Amino acid sequence: MLITAAVPNVVIVLIIMAIALGGLMLAGSPMAWWYTIVAESWMVFNLAPVSAAEVHMSFLPALPALILAAVVAVRVRNAVKHKVSVKDLLILLCCVLGVPVVFTIIAWLMLWDAGKVYDVSPPNLAQALLRVIVLHLAAMAAGMGSRLWRALAKRYGVPRQIVDATQIALRYLGYLAIGAAVVFAVVFFLNISRQGEMMDEYPTVSGLGVAGLVLVSLLYIPNAIVSTAAVVVGSEFSIGEGSVSLFSAHLVPLPPLPITGGIPASAPSWAVVLLLVPLGAAIYALYKKRPSFQDVLVATVASAVVMFIACYLVSGDLGYYGATGPNLWTAAGLTALWMAVVGSAVAAGFAFVAWRAARTARVTVPDTPDSDAAEDDAPEAAAETDETPVEPEREPITDPEIVDAEVVEDEPDDSAPDAAADGEEGTPAEDAAKQQEEPEESEKHEESDEPEDAEEEKRGVAKPVSQQLKDQTGESEQASSSENSSAEGERD
Structure with a gap:
């Protein structure tokens, strides 16, 4: 992080030194001016005020500072475009602000020392540091990018x-x-x-x-x-x-x-x-x-x-x-x-x-279909109604032991040894458990001659209340099948 923040500032200082040295050599000026020119140029690059011959300048050209800030922002962007922690950001912030602040203090000391010999004077240090901090802080904020700012906002609940x-x-x-x-x-x-x-x-x-x-x-x-x-x-x-x-x-x-x-x-x-x-x-x-x-x-x-x-x-x-x-x-x-x-x-x-x-x-009410379309669709709807069986309305279940259309599985019991010989699909253990839990259902099925009911009884499937009512009304019709029912009762 220190290298990331220091490189732009060091490069700017080296460029200033090279240009100042070339200018002094071309003009034949004393080399002692070199340090003063470098210090004043650094102040200009950071929009910090400069003073010479009792003339104070703080309305300085902003293009050099804009170039420096853009370079700093690009370096920050390259440092944080991948995964970065909050600790890394704090360290990078300290480096981004610390390096130019140190360089500004050095430049101020150089101008203060040069003021003893030449007609220059160091600027107001507080004003100079404030401008340097604002400039580089803006570059840091721009270099972080919107994606990182959203991540920080999410992390801290902003x-x-x-x-x-x-x-x-x-x-x-x-x-x-x-x-x-x-x-x-x-x-x-x-x-x-x-x-x-x-x-x-x-x-x-x-x-x-x-x-x-x-x-x-x-x-x-x-x-x-x-x-x-x-x-x-x-x-x-x-x-x-x-x-x-x-x-x-x-x-x-x-x-x-x-x-x-x-x-x-x-x-x-x-x-x-x-x-x-x-x-x-x-x-x-x-x-x-x-x-x-x-x-x-x-x-x-x-x-x-x-x-x-x-x-x-x-x-x-x-x-x-x-x-x-x-x-x-x-x-x-x-x-x-x-x-x-x-x-x-x-x-x-x-x-x-x-x-x-x-x-x-x-x-807004949904538009109703046209009368012609309604008439054309009526026969089709009637046909579908005729073909589709209408389920009888179910009555509320009052018996807590009966669960509509649900298989009740209990612990196996050895009390039904003859169930396996009948060739039914239910297991003996299930039949025995159903007989112990629902004796009233067994008595009802003793009077019934429908094998399907017996099979459902052996499977442990409880019929709906509406079906039970139908079975009770059909008891008179099942009198002719009493022999099969008696045999089923004896088997039970």
Whole structure:
């Protein structure tokens, strides 16, 4: 687990060291700067604040941190995709958080030591560690996957509904990010003429400098997407004293970067139409899931938390501009509000449809067959009725020793030695046991001349009460067979 968590961070540090070393050799700068550059770059990769020449920067490009988090998530996914225990997860969590925290403390100490010689200073350690922990904790949660989260919820008795609703919230935020990226691209190309004006502010910049400006702008693309998402839900993006929203725009001189040329100087009247972006994202994330009101509540909370974390990581101080980035509370609150409103409407719609279906099923009477079909089926039904014998209705059994149509097996007895000689199917032991338990039945059968009754008596089969009544009514007809009955009685 330690190797799993350490490899991404070690690889990033080695890449930083290699790039810094190459840059110093190409520029002919002192090698003593190498340690300071590595420490500052590590802070940038983890979105931790940096300070140099009394300028504090915490509004940092999020693309390097996104790449690091993606690598960590993939490593975590490979470690837990097979069978894993809770103890393994705890150890992996400690490693995922512990390794970058140790590296951040080392980098902070390096900057603190370099501050004695160079014009740099270590950032606020608590703020730096908080950002590092939040970033890597999010990577850990993403790498675990929904399947493992469901297993953990089942183990600790947490309703699976929470995991499923959180997935709905993540899907909603994903669609919102796609819509925000499209909106930013359209606005950027509509203001493409301003890119030339931005580059004219660097009259002596070389080709390598232009490439550097373009590279920095590309690194800020995730920041632009998150900020645009905050704007389209109804919040605002602020940069120092300036601010931009769908309803108004008040700008100050922006940093001379090509990406800032995409920020409009004023809010057009049609910008309110962009509120359809969060509406469509919420509908598309919900309509296939048939959510309940409980699902909507959990998804609302989850979307607010995730949006707040994303806005927190892409906002901060931008040098002399001051606080820059989307407004945390309004962005998270409005994002959750869209989910709550749309989700409640969708859940109410599905609940109404289910109620109508249940009501219709209760009041609907099955259709009766046509009269012609009924007449055609009548002869067939009558024929079946004639052919099928009708069983007489059975009377309740009052004798506890008689079980209707059930063989009663008792212990064998030697009191019936003559039963085997008659060639009957019943065994002597069964006949003797039946004679001892049911003497009244034996007396009844002495007056009967039907061999079938005698055979049933020997087998120990008790006849139903209805059959016994028939036997009693037929005693007068059985007088002619008294000889056979007497012989059967003597045998008994």
